[in-house]
Amino acid sequence: xxxxxxxxxxxxxxxxxxxxxxxxxxxxxxxxxxxxxxxxxxxxxxxxxxxxxxxxxxxxxxxxxxxxxxxxxxxxxxxxxxxxxxxxxxxxxxxxxxxxxxxxxxxxxxxxxxxxxxxxxxxxxxxxxxxxxxxxxxxxxxxxxxxxxxxxxxxxxxxxxxxxxxxxxxxxxxxxxxxxxxxxxxxxxxxxxxxxxxxxxxxxxxxxxxxxxxxxxxxxxxxxxxxxxxxxxxxxxxxxxxxxxxxxxxxxxxxxxxxxxxxxxxxxxxxxx
Amino acid sequence: xxxxxxxxxxxxxxxxxxxxxxxxxxxxxxxxxxxxxxxxxxxxxxxxxxxxxxxxxxxxxxxxxxxxxxxxxxxxxxxxxxxxxxxxxxxxxxxxxxxxxxxxxxxxxxxxxxxxxxxxxxxxxxxxxxxxxxxxxxxxxxxxxxxxxxxxxxxxxxxxxxxxxxxxxxxxxxxxxxxxxxxxxxxxxxxxxxxxxxxxxxxxxxxxxxxxxxxxxxxxxxxxxxxxxxxxxxxxxxxxxxxxxxxxxxxxxxxxxxxxxxxxxxxxxxxxxxxxxxxxxxxxxxxxxxxxxxxxxxxxxxxxxxxxxxxxxxxxxxxxxxxxxxxxxxxxxxxxxxxxxxxxxxxxxxxxxxxxx
Ligand SMILES: Cc1cc2nc3c(=O)[nH]c(=O)nc-3n(C[C@H](O)[C@H](O)[C@H](O)COP(=O)(O)OP(=O)(O)OC[C@H]3O[C@@H](n4cnc5c(N)ncnc54)[C@H](O)[C@@H]3O)c2cc1C
Ligand code: SF4
Ligand code: SF4
Ligand code: FES
Numbered sequence: 001x002x003x004x005x006x007x008x009x010x011x012x013x014x015x016x017x018x019x020x021x022x023x024x025x026x027x028x029x030x031x032x033x034x035x036x037x038x039x040x041x042x043x044x045x046x047x048x049x050x051x052x053x054x055x056x057x058x059x060x061x062x063x064x065x066x067x068x069x070x071x072x073x074x075x076x077x078x079x080x081x082x083x084x085x086x087x088x089x090x091x092x093x094x095x096x097x098x099x100x101x102x103x104x105x106x107x108x109x110x111x112x113x114x115x116x117x118x119x120x121x122x123x124x125x126x127x128x129x130x131x132x133x134x135x136x137x138x139x140x141x142x143x144x145x146x147x148x149x150x151x152x153x154x155x156x157x158x159x160x161x162x163x164x165x166x167x168x169x170x171x172x173x174x175x176x177x178x179x180x181x182x183x184x185x186x187x188x189x190x191x192x193x194x195x196x197x198x199x200x201x202x203x204x205x206x207x208x209x210x211x212x213x214x215x216x217x218x219x220x221x222x223x224x225x226x227x228x229x230x231x232x233x234x235x236x237x238x239x240x241x242x243x244x245x246x247x248x249x250x251x252x253x254x255x256x257x258x259x260x261x262x263x264x265x266x267x268x269x270x271x272x273x
Numbered sequence: 274x275x276x277x278x279x280x281x282x283x284x285x286x287x288x289x290x291x292x293x294x295x296x297x298x299x300x301x302x303x304x305x306x307x308x309x310x311x312x313x314x315x316x317x318x319x320x321x322x323x324x325x326x327x328x329x330x331x332x333x334x335x336x337x338x339x340x341x342x343x344x345x346x347x348x349x350x351x352x353x354x355x356x357x358x359x360x361x362x363x364x365x366x367x368x369x370x371x372x373x374x375x376x377x378x379x380x381x382x383x384x385x386x387x388x389x390x391x392x393x394x395x396x397x398x399x400x401x402x403x404x405x406x407x408x409x410x411x412x413x414x415x416x417x418x419x420x421x422x423x424x425x426x427x428x429x430x431x432x433x434x435x436x437x438x439x440x441x442x443x444x445x446x447x448x449x450x451x452x453x454x455x456x457x458x459x460x461x462x463x464x465x466x467x468x469x470x471x472x473x474x475x476x477x478x479x480x481x482x483x484x485x486x487x488x489x490x491x492x493x494x495x496x497x498x499x500x501x502x503x504x505x506x507x508x509x510x511x512x513x514x515x516x517x518x519x520x521x522x523x524x525x526x527x528x529x530x531x532x533x534x535x536x537x538x539x540x541x542x543x544x545x546x547x548x549x550x551x552x553x554x555x556x557x558x559x560x561x562x563x564x565x566x567x568x569x570x571x572x573x574x575x576x577x578x579x580x581x582x583x584x585x586x587x588x589x590x591x592x593x594x595x596x597x598x599x600x601x602x603x604x605x606x607x608x609x610x611x612x613x614x615x616x617x618x619x620x621x622x623x624x625x626x627x628x629x630x
Pocket of ligand 4: 234235237244245251253
C-alpha cells in the first residue's frame with residue numbers, strides 16, 4: 001500500500017541558530033534523507049500544533065540534514081521558536097518544482113531577496129555557488145527593513161569575494177552601526193549594468209516587494225518570461241489537492257512555488273494582499 | 274454488455290442485501306426530501322422513495338471525502354494507519370445520478386492525477402456505484418444547460434432506471450456484470466414494455482428540465498466570457514445576497530477544498546485531521562505575514578471570494594482538466610439562503626457579453 005502522504009517523518013532538531021531577533025535557523029535530521037532541489041519546500045510539523053511550509057535554506061546537495069530559517073510570525077512559528085535542540089519534529093516533502101536551474105545555465109542570474117525571502121533563495125545560492133562554472137554571473141541583491149533584520153550577514157563578505165559573483169545590500173532604515181546603502185531593494189537594480197538579454201531574475205520576499213521588483217525589471221527591459229517569482233500562498237496539503245494555494249489555474253505547491261511571471265501575469269490576484 | 278434486466282420493487286431489499294460491502298449508502302426519502310443515508314438507518318420503502326425522487330440535497334462526496342476525518346497519527350502510542358483502515362473498508366453508493374457520475378469523473382481527474390490523493394484513491398477502488406436515472410428533476414436542476422443528461426452515462430457499475438413496479442437494471446462495468454450475474458435469481462429479463470417505460474421516463478424528465486430552464490442562456494465559451502464579465506454590475510447584485518455561510522460549497526458534489534489540523538490525543542500522541550474548508554470563508558486564503566501587521570489575503574474582498582468560486586469551476590477547471598467544475602446539480606441554488614442561483618448568474622454573464630461584448 002502507498003505511504004500515507006499526511007503522516008510526517010520524524011525529524012530530530014539538531015541545532016538552533018539565532019540569525020536575527022526574529023529569525024532562527026533550525027537544523028533538522030529527518031529519519032530518512034529528503035533529497036530536494038533548490039526551491040522545493042517541505043511542510044515542517046511542530047507536533048500537536050500543526051505544520052507550515054518552508055523552503056530549506058541549506059544546500060540541496062545534502063539530503064541528510066536540512067537547515068530551515070524561520071521568521072517568527074504566528075502560531076506554528078511561535079512554537080518553533082520556543083524549541084531547544086533534541087526535540088522531535090515532523091517533516092513532509094519535498095514539494096513543488098524548485099528553481100529552473102537548468103534553464104539558468106550559461107546565463108547571468110539576478111537574485112533579488114527581501115527580508116526572510118533570502119532564506120529560500122539561499123538554497124539556490126548554494127546550488128549556483130557549487131556549480132558556478134555553469135553560470136555566466138550571479139548577482140545577489142538583498143534588502144531588509146533594518147540592519148538587525150539582515151539574514152546571513154556573517155556570510156555577505158565571502159559571497160562578494162567569490163569569482164563570477166557580485167553582492168550588494170541595502171536597508172530601508174539605517175541605525176548607527178550601518179554605513180552601507182539605504183533605500184528599498186529596487187534602488188539596487190537601477191545601477192545594475194547587466195546584459196538584460198542574457199539574464200534571468202529570481203526573486204523572493206514580501207508580496208509588495210515582489211510587485212516592485214517585477215515592475216522595476218520590466219522597466220529595465222526584462223521580458224515576463226525572464227522573471228521568476230517565489231510566491232507565497234497559504235498551503236496545507238502540498239499535493240495540489242486542498243485547493244487553497246492557487247493563482248488562477250496554477251497550484252503553487254505543485255506548479256511553483258517559483259512561478260515564471262509570464263504564466264501568471266494575467267491573473268488579478270497575483271500581487272493583491 | 275449483457276441484456277438489461279428487470280428488478281421488481283419487492284426485490285429492492287434483497288438487491289441491497291446482496292451488495293457485499295462493509296458500508297452502504299443510499300438515497301432515502303425523509304419527510305419529502307431525498308437524502309444520502311446509511312442503508313442501516315432507513316427502511317427499504319424510504320430508499321425506494323428516494324430512488325424515484327429528484328437527486329438528494331446532499332452529495333455522496335461526504336462518503337469519498339468525509340467532512341472531517343482522521344488522516345494520520347504520529348508521535349507515541351498506537352500507530353494504526355488511518356489510510357490502512359480506509360483501504361480495508363468497502364462501500365456501496367446506491368442512487369448516484371447522472372450529474373453524480375459526472376461529478377465522480379471530475380473528482381477522479383482532480384484527486385487521481387499525480388500525485389494521487391491516497392484516501393480518495395483507496396476508497397474509490399473499493400466503491401461500488403449503483404446509479405439511478407432521475408425520474409424527476411429538482412426545481413434548481415440544470416444539468417441539461419451544461420450538456421448533461423438526467424441519466425447516468427459513465428462510471429457506474431449498475432444503473433437502475435425506475436419504471437412501473439420496479440427498475441430496469443443495466444451493467445456498466447465488469448464489476449456490475451458480475452454482480453448481476455451472481456445474483457440473477459433476483460432479476461428477470463427486462464421486457465420491451467419496461468424499456469419503453471424507461472425511454473418515456475427519460476423523455477419526461479428531459480422535458481421537465483427544458484421547461485424549467487427555458488429562460489436561461491449560458492455563455493458558449495465560459496473561458497472567454499467569464500473573465501470578461503467580472504466588472505459587470507450584476508455581480509454586485511448577486512454578491513449582496515451572499516452571507517458567506519459556505520452552504521454552496523458544502524453541498525456541491527465537486528467542491529473538494531480542505532485544511533489539515535493537528536491535535537494532541539494523549540501526551541506525546543498526535544493526530545492530524547482533514548476537514549472541509551470553503552473558499553467563501555474569510556480565513557480561507559489568509560497567509561502568514563510580517564509580525565504585527567495585518568495578514569495578507571490575496572482574496573480579501575468578498576467579491577473576489579465570490580467570483581473565485583465561478584472562476585474555479587467555469588474557467589480554471591477548463592484550463593486544467595478540460596471539463597467544467599460544475600455538473601448543474603442545482604444543490605447550491607437550493608441550499609443558498611440568499612437564493613443565489615447559478616443559472617441566473619451565468620445567464621447574466623452571457624447577457625453582459627452580448628451587451629458590452
Ligand atoms: C513555499 C513556501 C516557502 C516558505 N518558506 C519560508 C522560509 O523559508 N522561511 C520563513 O520564515 N517562512 C517561509 N514561508 C512562510 C511560512 O510558511 C509562514 O511564515 C508560516 O506558515 C507561518 O505560520 P504560522 O502558523 O506561524 O503563522 P500564522 O500567521 O499563525 O498562520 C499562517 C497560516 O496558517 C493559518 N492558520 C493559523 N492558525 C491556524 C489554525 N489553527 N488552523 C489552520 N490554519 C491556521 C493562517 O490562516 C495562515 O494562513 C514559506 C511559505 C511558503 C508557502
Ligand atoms: S450558500 Fe449562498 S450565502 Fe452561503 S456562501 Fe454560498 S453563495 Fe454565499
Ligand atoms: S456549483 Fe452548484 S450546480 Fe454546480 S455542481 Fe456544485 S452544487 Fe451543483
Ligand atoms: S497546498 Fe494544497 S493545493 Fe497547494
